[in-house]
Amino acid sequence: MFEDFALPGFLLEAMVDLGWEAPSAIQSLVVPKALEGADILGSAPTGTGKSAAFLLPIIARLAQRPRRGVQCIILEPTRELAAQVRADALDLLKLQQESLEAGDGELKDEITCSTVVGGADRQAQREELATIVTATPGRLQEFLSKGWLDPKTVEILVIDEADRMLDLGFRDDIAAITRQLDQRYQTMLFSATLEGFGVRDFARNVLNNPVELRATSFTSSEGEDSDSTRPQLPETLSSRAYYAAYDEQKVKILLHLMKTMQGKSIVFVRTKDNLARLCAVLKRQGMSFASLMGDSSQQERKAALRRFSDGSVPLLIATDVAARGLDIDDVAYVYNYDLPSQAEIYVHRAGRTARAGNKGVVISLVKADEVATLERIERYTQRPIERRAIKDVCASFESIGTQVKSESRHSRAKVGGGFAKKGAKNPKEAKPHKKVRLRDKKNKGKPDFAAKRAKKAARAAAVSPTA
Numbered sequence: 249m250f251e252d253f254a255l256p257g258f259l260l261e262a263m264v265d266l267g268w269e270a271p272s273a274i275q276s277l278v279v280p281k282a283l284e285g286a287d288i289l290g291s292a293p294t295g296t297g298k299s300a301a302f303l304l305p306i307i308a309r310l311a312q313r314p315r316r317g318v319q320c321i322i323l324e325p326t327r328e329l330a331a332q333v334r335a336d337a338l339d340l341l342k343l344q345q346e347s348l349e350a351g352d353g354e355l356k357d358e359i360t361c362s363t364v365v366g367g368a369d370r371q372a373q374r375e376e377l378a379t380i381v382t383a384t385p386g387r388l389q390e391f392l393s394k395g396w397l398d399p400k401t402v403e404i405l406v407i408d409e410a411d412r413m414l415d416l417g418f419r420d421d422i423a424a425i426t427r428q429l430d431q432r433y434q435t436m437l438f439s440a441t442l443e444g445f446g447v448r449d450f451a452r453n454v455l456n457n458p459v460e461l462r463a464t465s466f467t468s469s470e471g472e473d474s475d476s477t478r479p480q481l482p483e484t485l486s487s488r489a490y491y492a493a494y495d496e497q498k499v500k501i502l503l504h505l506m507k508t509m510q511g512k513s514i515v516f517v518r519t520k521d522n523l524a525r526l527c528a529v530l531k532r533q534g535m536s537f538a539s540l541m542g543d544s545s546q547q548e549r550k551a552a553l554r555r556f557s558d559g560s561v562p563l564l565i566a567t568d569v570a571a572r573g574l575d576i577d578d579v580a581y582v583y584n585y586d587l588p589s590q591a592e593i594y595v596h597r598a599g600r601t602a603r604a605g606n607k608g609v610v611i612s613l614v615k616a617d618e619v620a621t622l623e624r625i626e627r628y629t630q631r632p633i634e635r636r637a638i639k640d641v642c643a644s645f646e647s648i649g650t651q652v653k654s655e656s657r658h659s660r661a662k663v664g665g666g667f668a669k670k671g672a673k674n675p676k677e678a679k680p681h682k683k684v685r686l687r688d689k690k691n692k693g694k695p696d697f698a699a700k701r702a703k704k705a706a707r708a709a710a711v712s713p714t715a
Contacts, residue, residue, distance in 0.1 A: 253279050255308050256354040258347040262340050272297035273463035278436075279304050287458040288436040289451050296463060299336045302406050302436050307340055307359060309404070310379060315357040317401030320380045321388065321429070323422065325413040327365040328549060330382040332575045333408070337361040337380055364388050364397070367545060385413065385421035392428050399428045407454065410439040411447050411592070419450065426454045440599075441592055480629070481595065485602035487633040489612045489622055491645050498585060498613045499529050504641050505611065506535075506563070511580030512556070514564045516597050518586040523565055526585060530565070537563035568593060577603050584612040587621055591628035616648065 250263055250271055271279065274292040282288055282305035292298045306320050313319070324330040338361055347355045360378035366387045373387075374396050381388075381397075391397040405426065407413070413422060426435075435455055439447050442462075451458065481487070490505075492498040506513065517523045520541045527539055538552035538561050556564045557576055568588070579601045588594050594610075601608030612633065614622050626633055637644035 253304070253308075254283055255279075255304060256311050256347070258343040258354060259304065259307060259340060262343050265343075266339060268300075272301075274298050274461070275301045275304070277461040277463055278302065281459045281461065282306075282434075282436065283308060285309075285434055287434060287455045288438075289442070289455055289458040289460045290436065290438045290463075291440070291442045291461070292438065292463040298408075298438055299333050300340070302408075302438070303333070303337050303340055306380065306404055306406070307337070310359050311344075311355045313356060315359075315379055317398050318377055318379065318381050319401060320404040320406070321402055321425075322380065322382045322406040322408060323385055323388065323413070323425070324382060325384070325409045325416055325418070327363075327367060327384060328553060329409065330363050330365050330384055334361050334363050334380075334382045336575075337382075364391055367549075370396075385418040385425065389421045389424055392425065400431045402429045402432055403434065405429055405432050405435045407435070407437045410437050410450065411441055412439075412596070414446055414450060419446075422450075423453070440596060481598055481631055482602040482605075482608070484605060484607045485598060486607075486609045487598070487612075487631060488609065488636050489614050489633050489645075490636055490638065490642055491648060492613045492615055492642060493648075494615070497642060499526070501613055501638065501642050502583060502585065503533060504638060505581075505583075509581060509609075510562075512559070512562050512576070512578055513581040513583060514566060514579055514597075514600050515583040515585050516566055516568065516588075518567070518588070520567055522586060523567055527565055530563075535563065536561045537565055540564060540566040568597070575603075576600070577606060579603070580608060582608070582610045584610065587612050587614055587618045589621065591625045594625045595629060619645070 250260055250268065253271075274290065274296050278288055278290055278301040282302065288302075290298070290301070292301075302322070310319055322330075322333055324333060341359055341361065344355055344359060348358065359380065361380040361382070362373070362376040362378035364373050364377075364381050364383040364387050366384055370387075370390075374391075377397060383391075388397070392399055407422065413419075435458075437447075437451050437455060437458070442448060442451075442460075490501050492501055502515070515526070517526060523539060523541055527537070530537055538555045540549060540552045552564065555561045582597055582601045584594070584597060588597065594612075598608075598610040601610060612622065622633060635645040637647075
């Protein structure tokens, strides 16, 4: 229970108001160690309450200190996620004024929270710098390099979604930031996966004797940890796949499913060009939707997310910039219009649904050359993906005979070991092999020297006088 943690009363009351009954697995693991001041290397899938896992100990520790500038920085890969973490922090801080007025000693001074992100007014962000700052790496590095933020006051640094930030090319920015924040006494690094993208190598450079903590599910389990090194999909998530012979058929499948399965949905595409083409098709169909991609302005992003969150539109079309950081609990369906090339991205996309114990469905539209990728995702997640077909819309995977290469090899394995030759036939039915020589192709046979000698003798006899 949350009461078992050494948290101030205003925090506990705020969590009751939010309807939080018991800590999630990652919260049970992280909060006690973070309160002790240890550096944390944490791994947990999206939708597991990870933000609260670091916000609770941060607020509890800052509550005992008078304010003096920015004391905590939380790095996030996207503006949306930075804004979401700030909103979560404000929810937890909403009762602090009552604690200050009561003078109960649990809070020394007001704790504030602001954002430092790209795409927003710099001057306004400078004026609003708070106790806790949620930031994106590029804009924060600009603030530090120009002296707009004093690094000496920062005591706690959180690097959230580290694998995503490294994948987006923020390694140098984050390294420069950590070098400047040399007065900090605690660093916490969280990642959906600790494998790939050089996360462990990076962690060794920024963490000091960290405690490694892993959680693989949303369900609370006190002290639970897992030997699994891979993020797990929620048990309440269903995974399905449909075969598309070509891109236009993907649109047909998508439109059919959206008409038959009503609910708030996110459609993921790989590139902004694919997003533009799909949006054009959906507009012609008269469908209402919002779109989100990497080069959208801050106002466009906020408007799209607001329309989708409040239900003004039931559909969001997005590139992978939205694969993390969208904290919308009532998303019923996630569509992989373009199947991701990496299994980790599939997990991140799927994490937009089936959140907080709710049910959800992730649907992938797969072309023939992507079947091997689909099976690689199954091996990574250790969860089967149901193959389905729609009559008069798309064929089944079985009818087109799709196989990955490994299946094709295993199907030719002989009982005694080794592999049979591909396409081998019954010996009785096999035709006799006839060797074709190059000279035969040139219509040249083997020279007949006896015939040549006979012709030569005949010519000589014709020239000689008869006896």
